[in-house]
Amino acid sequence: MGFTSFNFLIFFPLLIILYYATPLKFRWCTLLIASYYFYVNIKPCFALITAGITLSTYIFTRFMDNTNDESLKRKFMVMNIILILLPLIFFKYFSTVNKGIFSMLESFHLRWALPEIKLFLPIGISFYTFMAVGYTVDVFNQEIKSEKNIGILALFISFFPLILSGPIERAKNMLPQFTAIKGLDNKMITKGFKLLLWGYFMKLVVADRLGIYIDAIYNNIYQHNGTSLLFASFLYPFQLYADLGGYSLIAIGTANTLGFNVVQNFKRPFFSVTMSEFWRRWHISLISWLTYYIFTPLSFKYRKFGIWGIVAALLLTFLISGIWHGLGLTFVVWGIIQGLFLSIEALTNDRRAIIKKKYNLNKKWWYILFGISFTFILFDASLIFGRAQNCIDALHIFFRIFTTTGDLFIGSPSTLIYCLLGLIMLLAKDFTDEYIPSRFLLFENRNKFIRVISYSSIIILILLIGVFDGGQFIYFQF
């Protein structure tokens, strides 16, 4: 059961009624049962992994809190992190490592063809694993006390709005909310519904529609000319943003409706003027986690190397980010490219700051436009590695873009028209939110009539041109 399935549209309203009908002090129980029910409906045995990670984390963090011996605490922390990461490493990289070993055996004619074991990746494992690791480190650093109630901890790790694809929340934000659940809050519920609505629009109308067009080209790269490949590559970042951003909004909206505040995950990333600003606006929860638990400790460790220590920390952090997305070489290359971009910005930061200040560039529209365009091009180009099946295909795409032209692949004209319509609406909203936030208000308009018509129009638009069949959420693979 995913957020865009019909089952969820039945599950969620029933859960809201049941949740608010439950007395306050037992609502966390309702949520815990609902979260496991939600996950079990995807694949029952995956819930065992979640439960196992919860139990391990609970035991080791309680041990950590009950000892004063620092080296023992560290041992407990490391042991728990290893135990938590083992399922992630196994499920995620089992196939890739298998294929590598098989290829090697085949090259020596030593492969014995036996039926392959196909493993399905537990959905969301990357996200809740990171949350559990973060919690363990926070307890070790004494930022929070270990949670005594295993049920509350289990709820944090399995909280269904977040479990599938984040945002990756920190325990110190969520645990206090779970232990002190508040009553019905109109503003929170209204905010939640608005986010849900816009999230569904982004996912069903924009992301899934773009996916149909882009897949038609990217799944047949050797049959398409450079013009079509360029256009599909241009659209792909928007698909990714609408997909992950939309799903995040649905997750956050769901949590809000239940009375919980969750961290924002995207903040209009395509209006970033630099790559470092881009990474403060794109997948914010993941970058925050990586910054806090990987980058900051590494840059502290390498501080004696000055700026080069920061560069090393950046490259390693984004290498890990790439590997988190997938062990394939394409993701590793993508991660390294992002690290390189940020490293170059870090190395040239002082000089650029002087020039910007001297010419007051931050207020010049052409500088902002140039920055936005250049940042988009850099991110877009790196994403070709993220989208292609392998590095050879990625290089082939670059080659064709620069060497071949021809008619743009249209396929179904209506698909392309719906794509562009949805995309224009999404970018128009982001533009107004970024530069003129108090004007052209629809969901936030003071006039109730305009608000109600806006909600209704979006729902009707989703019914008219949303993609209901076969839309697969890209980040399920992570």
Added chain:
Amino acid sequence: MEGSLFIFNFRCVGRKIIYNLVLIGIIILILDSAIGKTLNYFYFTETSGVHYRTTVSMESNTAELLIFGSSRANHHYVAETLEKGLTMDTYNCGREGNTILYSYAIFKAVVKRYAPKVLIFDVNINELDYDKVSYERLSSLLPYYENHPEIRSIIELKGPFEKYKLISKIYPYNSILLTIAVGNMGLNMTRKSDLKGYVPLYDYIKDTTLHKIEMADGILDTNKVNAALGIIKYCNSNNILLIFIQSPLYAIGQNTISTNFFTKLAEENETIFWNFINDPDFINKPEYFQDQDHLNDNGANYFSNLLIGKITNLIPTQK
């Protein structure tokens, strides 16, 4: 309120939320009904295009010879050629992207109205394999759900909640708004002509290397098998000449579980099955193909003429 045993805080907050939700719900119901009915009207007033052909297939055509199947049916069987050669009214009911489940629905709608004499079902090499997309493609039948009770059980195979989704009047017309507009303006006739359901292709295959089709072992889909058996049973009981055909591919094919299923039925005299995969009349002639899977108009005419001779031999025995 903390620690309280209140069920709902109806006095203030809950009542406001429910009121707003009900208000939005009513507006949506009204808009959904109005827009849905408008789309329904214009859907059935289309005069060209894929929707029009489906509507004609299901509701108005009375041809003696009908062709069913996917895009391969739609582009491989020239209705006018078959009509002249067999002196039988012919209509091509094939539709792109659809499978035997769709064909079965059209078949049920047809035989409810009249009794055709000859039915040709074009089947792909993996026609009976389980494939989730086949069920999603049943969306093309949603506009007919209300007026065709005979096909509802097929449409409901799409998913367990399909009949509840159809409470929305817009839902059957999801993503086809522009197609409806184009169909009413007759623009399809200039983009893609339609000759008694047959849609000709005029390009030529670019890669003339013969590739081998690599097929993974599939699993027979019970619903598709039941559809095939249902068609066979009805035709045998009502003296309708039924022929399953695997039309030519520009590729080296192999036997699959679907092919073997039809072959076995033909051997047991349940039905007729003609397999043109790897047929030397086609496999060495790239000029007959637009792409690996589809004949162009030249190829389709050649193929249709070939079938005329074979079908003619069968018709007297059926009479």
